[in-house]
Every structure is written in C-alpha cells, then in structure tokens.
Amino acid sequence: MKRAIFSVFPIVLATAFTAASAFTLSGTVKNESDSPISGASIKLAIAGETATTDSDGKFKIEKQDSIVSISKIGTAPGFIEISDGVLHFSQSPNTPVQVSIFDMMGNRILQQSLQGSGQVNLRKSVKAQGSYVARVRVGSAQQSIRFTAEDTYKTYSSAHAHALLKVEDDSKDTLIVAAKDYDTLRVFLSKLDTTLSLTLKKKVIEQTYAFGYAMGNAPTPSKGCGKENTLKDNFTFTSDSIEHEIYLTLPENYDKDKPYRLVFGMHYMGGSAKNVATKEGYYGLRNQKGAKENTIFVAPHGYTDENGKENPWRCGDDKDHIFFDEFLTYLNENLCVDTSRVFSVGFSFGAMFSNSLAQDFQHRLRGVVVFATMDQVIYLPKNKGLPIAWMGTVGMDDPLCTPKLGRSARDRILKNNGKPDAEGNFTDARGEEAEEYSGGKHVCYDYKTVDPRFPVKWCTFDGKHAYNASDSDGKVWTTPTAWEFITQF
Numbered sequence: 001m002k003r004a005i006f007s008v009f010p011i012v013l014a015t016a017f018t019a020a021s022a023f024t025l026s027g028t029v030k031n032e033s034d035s036p037i038s039g040a041s042i043k044l045a046i047a048g049e050t051a052t053t054d055s056d057g058k059f060k061i062e063k064q065d066s067i068v069s070i071s072k073i074g075t076a077p078g079f080i081e082i083s084d085g086v087l088h089f090s091q092s093p094n095t096p097v098q099v100s101i102f103d104m105m106g107n108r109i110l111q112q113s114l115q116g117s118g119q120v121n122l123r124k125s126v127k128a129q130g131s132y133v134a135r136v137r138v139g140s141a142q143q144s145i146r147f148t149a150e151d152t153y154k155t156y157s158s159a160h161a162h163a164l165l166k167v168e169d170d171s172k173d174t175l176i177v178a179a180k181d182y183d184t185l186r187v188f189l190s191k192l193d194t195t196l197s198l199t200l201k202k203k204v205i206e207q208t209y210a211f212g213y214a215m216g217n218a219p220t221p222s223k224g225c226g227k228e229n230t231l232k233d234n235f236t237f238t239s240d241s242i243e244h245e246i247y248l249t250l251p252e253n254y255d256k257d258k259p260y261r262l263v264f265g266m267h268y269m270g271g272s273a274k275n276v277a278t279k280e281g282y283y284g285l286r287n288q289k290g291a292k293e294n295t296i297f298v299a300p301h302g303y304t305d306e307n308g309k310e311n312p313w314r315c316g317d318d319k320d321h322i323f324f325d326e327f328l329t330y331l332n333e334n335l336c337v338d339t340s341r342v343f344s345v346g347f348s349f350g351a352m353f354s355n356s357l358a359q360d361f362q363h364r365l366r367g368v369v370v371f372a373t374m375d376q377v378i379y380l381p382k383n384k385g386l387p388i389a390w391m392g393t394v395g396m397d398d399p400l401c402t403p404k405l406g407r408s409a410r411d412r413i414l415k416n417n418g419k420p421d422a423e424g425n426f427t428d429a430r431g432e433e434a435e436e437y438s439g440g441k442h443v444c445y446d447y448k449t450v451d452p453r454f455p456v457k458w459c460t461f462d463g464k465h466a467y468n469a470s471d472s473d474g475k476v477w478t479t480p481t482a483w484e485f486i487t488q489f
Contacts, residue, residue, distance in 0.1 A: 025189075026060040027196030029053050029177060037200060040179035044192070045106025046133050046144060047173050063192075098137040103130065105186050106174030133172075146172070210424060211386060212453050213340045213366070215489060219259035220340040222332035226257055231334055237300070239323035245301040246327075247277035250335075252292050259338035262331065263486065265299040266350030269312060273301035276350075283345055283371065283467050284479035291483065296335060300327060302353075313353040315377055324357060328364060340366060343486050347371040347467035348401065351392075352378040355409050362386035362416075366489055367454075369482045371467035372398060374405030375412065387417040387426050387454035391485045393478055395463035396437050403436075403460065410458055417450040426451060436460045441471050444481060457485055 029040045036057025043050045044061065051059040099120055101110040109132075112120065135144045173192060177185040182200040207214045229250065236243050251260055265282040267273055276299040281287050286297055302312025302320065313320045331337060342365055344354040351370035358368045360381045367389025390413040394406035411430050418427030434445040442461035450456050459481065461469050470476045 022064050023192035024060065024062045025049075025175075025192050025194060025196075026058070027198055029057045029059065029179070029198045029200060031182070031200055032202065037179050037182070040177055040182075040200070043176045043178075044189075045108075045174040045176055045186075046102050046135065047192075053179075095138055100135045102133045102135070102174075104132070104172075104174060104188055106176055209453075211363075213489075215453055217340055217489075219338040221259040222335070222337040222339050224256075224332055224334045225259060225336035227334065227336075228256055229254060229335060237323075237327050237330065239326050240319050242303060242319065242323070244303075244323060244327070245273050247273045247299040249277060249282070249286065249297040251294060251296060256336055259336050261295045261341040261486070262335075262337045262343070263295055263297050264342075264344045264346075264354075265297060266344060266346030266353050267299065267301065267312065268346070268348035268350045269310070271347075271350070273299040283347060283482070284476065285345065285483055285486070288480060288483040290487070296331075296337065298331065300324075312349055313356070313378065316379055318379060318381060320353065321357065321360065321379070321381065324361070325364075339364075341489055343367050343369065345369040345371075345482065345486075346373075348373075348465065349378075351401075352376070355412075356380055358388050358390065358413065359383045362388045367391070367486065369485060370409065371478060371482075372401045372406070372465050373409050374401040375409045376405060383412065383416070385416055385426075387451060388413065389454050389456075389485075389489070390417070391455075391457040391459070391482060393459040393461070393467075393469065395466060395469065396460055397463060398465045400465050410456070413456055414447065414450070417447075417454045417456055419449065419451050426454075429456070434458045437462055442469065442477055455485070455488070457481075 025044070029037045029042075031037055036053070036055070038053055038055045038057060040053040040057070040059070041050070042052065042059045042061065047063075049061045049063065051061045053059045097114040099110070099112045099114060100108055102108050114120065131146060133144055133146050135142065173189050175187045175189055175196070177187070177198055177200065179200055181203055183203055185198060185200055187196070187198065206217055213220075231248055233248055235246050235248070237246050238244070254260075263282060263285060265273075265276040265280075265285075267276045276282060277297070282297045282299065285291055285295075291297075300323075302310075303314050304310050304312075328342065332339060344357055344365055345368070346352070346354040348371070351373035352375070354368040354370050355373055355375060356378050357365060360383070362384055363386070365388060369391045371393050372395065373392055390410070392406055392410050394401065394403050396403055398406075414429045414432075416426055418429035421427055429447060429449040432447055432449045434447065435443055436445070436458075437443045437460040439462070442459060444457055444459040447456040447458070459478070461471075461477075463469050467478060468476050469478050
C-alpha cells in the first residue's frame with residue numbers, strides 16, 4: 001500500500017483573510033393553536049448561532065460584516081487541502097485540525113480531531129448522495145465548505161497551503177427549533193437573511209393501560225425483527241408430537257425491519273390450511289386493500305388421526321391451545337411481527353376455535369373475527385375475564401351455527417368488554433340489545449357500552465351457513481367488513 005507524503009509549508013500570515021456575511025434571522029414560534037411559545041431554543045446547526053424566544057414567541061439572530069484573519073492560526077508549519085473529496089493535512093501537535101461534517105438538515109454525521117499527517121475521505125464519511133457541509137477548524141480560525149456526494153468531487157486546494165478550505169457558500173444552514181412538550185422542528189434555510197413564521201406540533205404521548213393498547217398505538221416489534229426470513233411458504237410445525245401443516249403468506253417486498261400485522265386463518269371442518277391459504281385467500285382478506293403489502297397471513301392445519309379421521313382443533317382438550325401458544329412464539333421469533341396486532345379469523349369450526357382462543361389468549365390476540373360461530377363441541381377453557389376485540393356474523397337461517405348459539409358466543413365476550421368502572425375493572429356490557437336483520441340488507445351493529453379499545457360488532461343476514469355472504473346486489477359484504485374491523489387498530 002502506498003503512503004501519501006505531503007509537503008510541509010509555513011502558513012503565510014499576511015494574506016489569509018476571509019469575509020463573513022452579515023445577516024439578520026428573525027421570526028415567531030407558535031403552536032398549532034396559534035399561541036406563542038416562549039423559551040423555545042433556536043439554533044443554526046452549522047453556524048452555531050443560538051437564540052431563545054421571548055414571551056411573544058419572537059427571536060432574532062444577528063451577525064455583522066466582519067473580516068476573519070486566518071493568520072491567527074499561528075506560525076506552525078502546516079498543509080491543508082481537499083482534492084477529489086479527500087481532506088489531506090499535515091499539522092503540528094499543537095494545532096490539531098478539527099473536522100465536522102453535517103447533512104443539510106443539520107445532523108452531524110462526522111466529528112474528528114486530526115493531528116500529525118494523514119487524510120480523511122469525505123466520500124466514505126457519508127452514506128447517501130446529497131449536499132453536505134464540512135467544517136474545518138484550526139486553532140481559533142474556522143472555515144466551511146459545501147460539497148455534493150456524487151460519483152466525483154470538485155477539487156479545492158490551497159496553492160501554497162497557507163489558508164484553510166475555501167468557503168463555497170456560507171449563506172445556507174439548517175435552523176433547529178426545540179421546546180418542551182413539542183416535536184423538534186428542522187427547517188432548511190436557503191438564505192439566512194430572512195424572517196420566519198414557525199409552528200411547533202405538540203408531542204403525541206401514547207397513553208398506556210394496565211391491560212391492552214391504545215387505539216392507533218405504535219407497533220410493538222417481535223424478536224424476529226431484523227432477522228432474515230428462512231421460513232418457507234409451506235412447512236411443518238410439531239407440538240406435543242403432533243405435526244401441523246403450515247401455509248405462510250408474507251407481504252410483498254417483505255421488510256425484515258418492519259413489524260407487520262399477523263392474521264391467522266383457521267380452517268373449518270372438512271377444510272384445510274391449504275384451502276384457506278390458496279383457494280379461499282384467507283377468507284378473502286388477502287385481497288383487501290393494503291393486505292398484500294402490510295399483513296402476514298398464516299394458515300395452520302388442525303388434527304387428523306392415524307386412521308385419517310379428521311378432528312380439527314382437538315375437541316375436548318387443550319392441545320391446540322398449547323400448539324397455538326408455541327407456534328405464535330415461533331413466528332414472533334422468526335418474523336418481524338407487530339405483537340400488538342395479532343388476529344385469529346375462522347369460519348364454522350375455525351370460528352369456534354377462534355372463540356376458544358379468545359377465552360384465554362386476550363394477552364396475545366388483539367381480536368378475532370368469527371364467521372358462523374357457536375360455543376358448542378369445542379374446548380372452552382376458563383375465561384380469564386379480560387376483554388378482546390370481537391366481530392361475529394350469523395345467517396338467520398343457519399341450521400348448524402344458529403343465531404341463538406352465535407349470540408351465546410357474543411354475550412360471553414360482552415361480559416368482559418364493558419367500559420371500565422372507577423377502579424378500572426371492565427364491566428358487563430350484555431345489557432345492550434343489538435339490532436338484527438329483519439328484511440332487506442344485512443345488519444351490522446356496533447355496541448356502544450363497550451370499551452372503545454375492545455369493540456364488539458355483531459352482523460346478521462338473510463342466509464344460511466356461509467363466510468362470504470352477499471346482499472341482493474351480489475356483492476360480498478362480510479370480507480370487507482371484517483377487514484375494516486381488523487385494520488381499525
């Protein structure tokens with residue numbers, strides 16, 4: 001490797017001068033209600049000038065014309081040069097070179113103190129193309145240079161190494177405005193001699209609860225975030241020595257660093273995970289607006305014994321609850337999941353299993369959607385007494401999962417989902433009577449006495465056992481209604 005050797009020249013004292021431009025930067029800082037904000041911190045990121053707003057929210061930064069003599073650096077020998085984006089230097093130990101690089105939003109992305117001889121490759125100090133400002137200080141003198149990170153760099157050099165870097169443009173900067181309880185504002189200034197009217201936005205502080213999440217809460221990333229995906233579209237997961245076939249559908253352009261909503265599609269009696277994933281498109285939800293880009297879908301298969309007898313979701317025991325708990329943990333550890341937005345959706349027996357999970361997985365499931373459900377012939381653990389978001393549909397002529405049995409499942413949820421009392425305990429919301437289908441179009445009723453964070457929607461229609469019910473116009477309403485319910489959080 002060749003080592004660059006730089007000549008050492010004495011810095012010339014008589015001719016190294018630079019002019020500093022005068023400007024007056026003033027303005028007013030207000031909040032979104034148009035009230036002035038006093039005590040706000042004002043700072044020019046590159047120039048370093050500061051101010052504070054007064055009781056009327058006003059501020060002013062003034063700088064007069066001046067001549068800065070670089071000769072104050074001293075008489076120590078030195079050499080400073082930028083060539084093709086590389087800073088070359090040779091200084092004595094008593095006059096180190098201080099180098100800082102800022103992006104045009106005022107963020108400092110490099111700070112170094114250089115002594116002796118060497119070089120700094122500005123090109124490798126920035127990660128993206130764009131405009132940057134390099135500030136170089138030797139002793140009490142300071143100069144700045146604005147450069148663009150592209151394929152090549154314009155060359156700047158000192159003919160006799162007697163001055164600091166040339167100032168290409170010192171009229172641009174970034175203003176940083178900060179105040180307590182407000183989001184910090186950064187404003188790029190194409191000129192400093194100007195008057196501004198600025199508005200700060202109030203910081204949004206997400207409310208926390210003893211149980212559950214706020215509506216519109218920030219995503220909660222799982223352990224798998226940042227991990228490269230190694231899961232296949234179709235694989236087997238074993239729990240309690242039982243193999244479950246799994247179908248997995250990731251979002252288009254899956255991003256390992258983005259937490260995604262997770263939706264389980266639970267199959268019905270006589271159905272399969274394969275059908276749910278490939279033929280039914282997760283009950284049509286995969287084709288809803290934004291679903292392909294923002295949601296992980298997964299369809300697990302229930303249990304079939306060695307004689308080929310299908311007994312999905314193992315009626316009468318808790319093995320499938322153990323499987324669900326282990327499998328959800330496995331997904332969280334291998335994919336980037338938003339653990340605060342996990343849902344189970346099912347039809348018929350798959351709906352019954354989702355209702356079963358809603359009994360004791362309120363801490364892991366944000367909600368369930370159940371098409372044609374009931375609480376019969378399914379394992380129902382003791383209810384933990386915690387609320388969960390719930391949407392159910394039933395055909396008024398359904399001979400299998402009758403409206404009466406569907407209401408039973410709904411009422412069990414309503415018992416836990418009432419608005420909290422003075423002590424914060426969730427109350428019983430079963431006293432509210434829902435509107436039901438009585439001719440014409442389907443009817444969906446949203447309960448008003450429940451905690452808004454745990455909505456309950458009850459939909460009835462003229463029809464029998466179906467998850468894809470349609471109105472007289474032939475349009476399926478169940479799927480888009482369910483998707484709207486899932487995506488409201």
